[in-house]
Amino acid sequence: MNQHQLRKESNARRPGVSTLKEAIGDLLNAYQLRGKFNETYLVTYWERLMGTGIASRTSRIFINNKKLYIQIDSAPLKNELAMAKSKLIDLLNREVGEVVVEEVIFM
Secondary structure (H helix, E strand, O other): OOHHHHHHHHHHOOOOOOHHHHHHHHHHHHHHHHHHHHHHHHHHOOHHHHHHHHHHEEEEEEEEEEEEEEEEHHHHHHHHHHHHHHHHHHHHHHHHHHOOOOOEOOO
């Protein structure tokens, strides 16, 4: 057996063994924490998702009952985002792969 074959065999997963990502996903599902995890993910990565310009003008953001509450410090930006609510909702839900946000409320 040459080194390439040995390396390939050691990289193959044994039956019944899952990746860390799969194990964490199973854990989140088993304890019904997937929704809360996705909400926290969206809030935490708001800057990466929306960009520095929007994130720097966001003073408060949270999700409660599938409603995204955002406090924006710039009136023109708030108006722009209000007109693009459906795009914003689609973007965020697509990011996590399920419906986490159904409505956006500006404070």
